[in-house]
Amino acid sequence: MPGARGAGVGRPGRHSLSAPPGASEGPGWHSLGTGSIPCPQGTLCDPPELFQGARRMAAAARLALLLLLGCVGLLRPVGGRYIGYCPPGWSYFYLSCLKYFSEPLSWDEAESRCEGFQEGAHLAWVENIHEAVTLRKVISYYQQVQPVWIGLQKNKESQTWQWSNGKEYRTDNEMPGNGARGGSCAALTHNSDFSVWSSDECSGKHPYVCKFYPLH
Numbered sequence: 001m002p003g004a005r006g007a008g009v010g011r012p013g014r015h016s017l018s019a020p021p022g023a024s025e026g027p028g029w030h031s032l033g034t035g036s037i038p039c040p041q042g043t044l045c046d047p048p049e050l051f052q053g054a055r056r057m058a059a060a061a062r063l064a065l066l067l068l069l070g071c072v073g074l075l076r077p078v079g080g081r082y083i084g085y086c087p088p089g090w091s092y093f094y095l096s097c098l099k100y101f102s103e104p105l106s107w108d109e110a111e112s113r114c115e116g117f118q119e120g121a122h123l124a125w126v127e128n129i130h131e132a133v134t135l136r137k138v139i140s141y142y143q144q145v146q147p148v149w150i151g152l153q154k155n156k157e158s159q160t161w162q163w164s165n166g167k168e169y170r171t172d173n174e175m176p177g178n179g180a181r182g183g184s185c186a187a188l189t190h191n192s193d194f195s196v197w198s199s200d201e202c203s204g205k206h207p208y209v210c211k212f213y214p215l216h
Helices: 047-073 107-118 129-142
Strands: 028-032 036-038 091-093 096-105 146-152 162-163 183-187 199-202 207-211
Touching: 091 129, 096 107, 096 129, 107 146, 107 207, 129 183, 129 207, 146 199
Parallel strands: 146 207
Antiparallel strands: 028 036, 091 096, 096 207, 146 162, 146 183, 183 199
């Protein structure tokens, strides 16, 4: 209706949001047909931008919820426990899922078995010292004697150690290890309370731990 915006008149039967008494529509207010709404920092807003902002806030809220669920995992024992985003029987650390398997396999067999469980799954790789502690607890919950394969292998071409997910091994903030014992695959042993990896022959038969990100 011509001239209705300034007077705060909206569609019949609907409440109209208008500028405060004594304030004219100008910078800081914008009409949406049913009245005017305040805009950030005294500028005119484009309604689609408002809706886009709301969607971004909703997405951020969902991400914050997932992170909160992951942090809760740090406050609970990991042995045999899991939450909604990990399958039954899998333990969790932040947003990743871990599971110990007792069947002795070679390193290649174990890696192939992990890949078959879930898309993006591999023998467990370690991203920081906190995850290394969680991995040790997962293994110790089930046994404290046998070596356990993790997803670390020496690259045949570069002769450098590399995680099964393709990332280079780093000594500064990951699990410490000793690759001087021969062999091109890494296992955790009870000698170090499963906190330090040692090189071993890849053909050896050991239990193993798989890992994946459920949001992969």
